[in-house]
Amino acid sequence: MIPAVSVSNIHKKFGDFQALCSIDFNIEDGLFFGLLGPNGAGKSTLINIMAGLARADMGTIHVMGNDVRADWRKTRRTLGIVPQELAYDPFFTAREMLRLQSGYFGKGKENHAWIDELLDRLGLTDKADENMLQLSGGMKKRVLIAQALVHKPRVLVLDEPTAGVDVELRKTLWKFIRQLHGKGHTILLTTHYLEEAEALCDRIAILDHGKLIANDTTEALLELCPYRFLNLSLSSPLANIPELIQKKVVSFDNSEIVLRLHRTKDSIGSVLDALNSADISFHDLHINEPGLEQVFLSLTGAKDD
Amino acid sequence: MINWRGMNKLFVKEVLRFLKVTVQTIITPVVTVLLYLLVFSSVLSDHVEIYKGIGYTAFLVPGLIMMSVIQNAFANNSSSLFQSKLNGNILFMLLAPLSDLEIYIAYTGAGIVRGFLVGIGAWIVSCWFVILPVHNPWILVCFTLIGGGILGSLGMISAICSDKWDHIAAFQHFVIIPLSFLSGAFYSIKILPDFWQKVSLLNPFFYLIDGFRYGFLGRSDISVVTSFAIVLGCFILVSFLCLLILHRGYKLRS
Ligand SMILES: Nc1ncnc2c1ncn2[C@@H]1O[C@H](COP(=O)(O)OP(=O)(O)OP(=O)(O)O)[C@@H](O)[C@H]1O
Numbered sequence: 001m002i003p004a005v006s007v008s009n010i011h012k013k014f015g016d017f018q019a020l021c022s023i024d025f026n027i028e029d030g031l032f033f034g035l036l037g038p039n040g041a042g043k044s045t046l047i048n049i050m051a052g053l054a055r056a057d058m059g060t061i062h063v064m065g066n067d068v069r070a071d072w073r074k075t076r077r078t079l080g081i082v083p084q085e086l087a088y089d090p091f092f093t094a095r096e097m098l099r100l101q102s103g104y105f106g107k108g109k110e111n112h113a114w115i116d117e118l119l120d121r122l123g124l125t126d127k128a129d130e131n132m133l134q135l136s137g138g139m140k141k142r143v144l145i146a147q148a149l150v151h152k153p154r155v156l157v158l159d160e161p162t163a164g165v166d167v168e169l170r171k172t173l174w175k176f177i178r179q180l181h182g183k184g185h186t187i188l189l190t191t192h193y194l195e196e197a198e199a200l201c202d203r204i205a206i207l208d209h210g211k212l213i214a215n216d217t218t219e220a221l222l223e224l225c226p227y228r229f230l231n232l233s234l235s236s237p238l239a240n241i242p243e244l245i246q247k248k249v250v251s252f253d254n255s256e257i258v259l260r261l262h263r264t265k266d267s268i269g270s271v272l273d274a275l276n277s278a279d280i281s282f283h284d285l286h287i288n289e290p291g292l293e294q295v296f297l298s299l300t301g302a303k304d305d
Numbered sequence: 306m307i308n309w310r311g312m313n314k315l316f317v318k319e320v321l322r323f324l325k326v327t328v329q330t331i332i333t334p335v336v337t338v339l340l341y342l343l344v345f346s347s348v349l350s351d352h353v354e355i356y357k358g359i360g361y362t363a364f365l366v367p368g369l370i371m372m373s374v375i376q377n378a379f380a381n382n383s384s385s386l387f388q389s390k391l392n393g394n395i396l397f398m399l400l401a402p403l404s405d406l407e408i409y410i411a412y413t414g415a416g417i418v419r420g421f422l423v424g425i426g427a428w429i430v431s432c433w434f435v436i437l438p439v440h441n442p443w444i445l446v447c448f449t450l451i452g453g454g455i456l457g458s459l460g461m462i463s464a465i466c467s468d469k470w471d472h473i474a475a476f477q478h479f480v481i482i483p484l485s486f487l488s489g490a491f492y493s494i495k496i497l498p499d500f501w502q503k504v505s506l507l508n509p510f511f512y513l514i515d516g517f518r519y520g521f522l523g524r525s526d527i528s529v530v531t532s533f534a535i536v537l538g539c540f541i542l543v544s545f546l547c548l549l550i551l552h553r554g555y556k557l558r559s
C-alpha cells in the first residue's frame with residue numbers, strides 16, 4: 001500500500017539557517033499522525049513544502065504517491081491544509097470564501113450542499129453571510145478549517161488548529177476530525193497540547209531544531225517514560241523508610257515524600273501496604289502521570305522546572 | 306489540461322473585489338478625468354490646435370481615457386495582490402490547483418476589466434465636452450486590452466516584488482505616472498525639440514496613447530501599425546517576465 005505521505009531526505013535552509021535537515025518519514029494511509037516539536041522546530045516549514053508554499057533545497061515529498069513538485073495539481077487536490085496563521089479575505093463573507101475556494105478546485109454549484117454541510121458542522125450557519133471582518137478569531141479559524149475541506153481532500157493537514165480556540169469548539173472540532181478520520185481520511189496534526197496528541201494520534205513524530213528525533217506509535221513513545229509519581233503528604237515526620245520503597249524515593253522531607261513508580265511493574269497497593277506496615281501515616285495523596293509531556297521534554301532536552 | 310473553472314473563479318473574485326468598492330475603483334478615477342477635462346479643455350481649447358481641424362479637447366480625450374485605463378489596470382492588480390500578500394489570504398490561491406498561467410490570466414483579465422470600465426466611464430463624461438468620432442472601434446478595443454494587459458502585468462510584478470506599500474507607491478509614482486504623463490497624452494510629440502522627441506519614442510506608453518488616439522481620430526504621430534507592433538511586443542515581454550517570476554515562486558513560494 002502506498003503511504004499517504006512520504007517525506008524523503010528533505011533539507012531546507014533560510015539563508016544560513018538550517019530549518020530542516022534530512023527529514024525522512026512516512027504516514028500510512030488512514031493514520032492519525034501527530035507532528036510535534038517546540039517553537040521553531042520546522043513543523044510549519046515542512047507542511048509548507050508539502051503544500052507547495054515553500055520549496056525544499058533537497059529531497060522530495062509524495063502525497064498518495066504523487067510528487068508535490070512534479071504532480072502539484074494532483075497533490076493539491078489530495079491535500080487540505082489548515083494553516084497556522086489566521087488568514088481571511090476582508091472583502092467576502094464566510095460562505096463566499098468557501099464557494100470561491102471550492103471554485104479554485106474546479107468545483108461548481110454541485111458542491112454547494114457540501115459547503116452548507118461544512119458550515120453547519122462547524123457551527124457557522126448563523127454567521128455564514130456576515131463579512132469575514134465581523135467574525136471573531138475562533139470563527140475565522142473555523143472558516144479556515146472549512147476551507148481546507150471544501151474539496152474533500154483525502155489527506156487533511158492541521159497546523160495547530162486548536163491554538164486560541166475555546167473549549168467547546170475544541171471538542172466539536174475533535175469530534176468532527178475523528179469522524180473524518182473514521183471515514184478514511186489521513187490526518188496530520190501539529191499541536192502544542194500534548195494531551196491532545198496523546199489522546200488522538202496513532203503515531204507521533206517529533207521534530208527538534210529541524211531534525212526528526214522520534215517517530216513511533218504513541219504507545220511506544222509513552223513507554224519511553226513508563227513512570228508515574230506518587231506524592232504523599234505526611235501526617236508526621238518520617239522515622240525510617242521501609243526497604244521495599246527506598247529505591248523508589250525521588251525526594252522527601254518532613255511533610256512530603258515523592259515516589260517514582262513504574263506504570264506496570266509497581267503496584268500501588270503493595271507500596272501502600274509497605275508504608276502501612278512501617279507505620280507511616282499520611283493525610284493526602286496524589287498521582288502525577290506526566291505521559292507524553294515527560295517524553296517530549298526528555299527527548300527535546302528542554303528543562304522541566 | 307487547464308483548470309478553467311478555477312481560473313474563471315479567481316478572475317470573478319478579482320472583479321467582484323473591485324466592484325465591492327466602486328467609489329474608489331471606478332468613480333474616483335472617472336472624476337479625476339472630469340477634472341482634467343474641466344481644467345485643460347477650458348483653458349487650452351481655443352489656443353492649441355495639434356492636428357488640423359481637430360480641437361484640443363478632441364485631441365486630449367483619447368489620451369486621458371488611455372491614461373486612466375492603464376493607471377487603473379496597474380493600481381488594481383498591484384493593490385489587490387499586495388493586499389492579499391499582506392493579509393496572508395494569497396495562501397488560498399497558492400494552495401489551490403491553479404497554475405502560474407491561470408493565476409496570471411485571472412489577475413491580468415481582472416485588471417483589464419477594471420481599466421475597461423474606467424475607460425468607458427471616462428469616455429462617457431468626456432461626451433459632455435466633445436463628441437469624438439470613432440474611426441476604428443477594433444483599434445480602440447485592441448489598444449485597451451493590450452494597455453490594460455501590460456499594466457495589469459506590471460501591477461502583479463510590483464506587488465510580488467514589494468515588501469511594503471512604500472515600494473508599490475514608489476513604483477507607481479516614479480515609474481507609471483511619469484511615463485503616462487510624458488507619453489504625449491497632453492501634447493503631440495511633434496511639438497517637442499528633437500531630443501525630447503527621441504526620448505518620447507522610448508516610452509512604451511507613447512505608442513499606447515498614439516495608437517489609441519488613432520482609433521478615434523484616424524490621425525496619429527506615427528503609424529498605427531508600428532504602435533501596435535511595439536505595444537504587442539511590450540505586452541509579450543512583461544507577460545513573460547511576470548510568468549517567469551510566478552514560475553520561480555519569487556517571494557510567493559519561498
Ligand atoms: N520565510 C522564512 N525566512 C526565514 N526563516 C524562516 C522562514 N520561515 C521559517 N523560518 C525559520 O525556520 C524555523 C522553523 O520555523 P517553523 O515555522 O517551521 O517552526 P514551527 O515548528 O512551525 O514552530 P511553531 O511551533 O512556533 O509554529 C524558525 O526558526 C523560523 O524562524
Ligand SMILES: [Mg+2]
Nearest residue numbers: 043044084159
Ligand atoms: Mg508552526
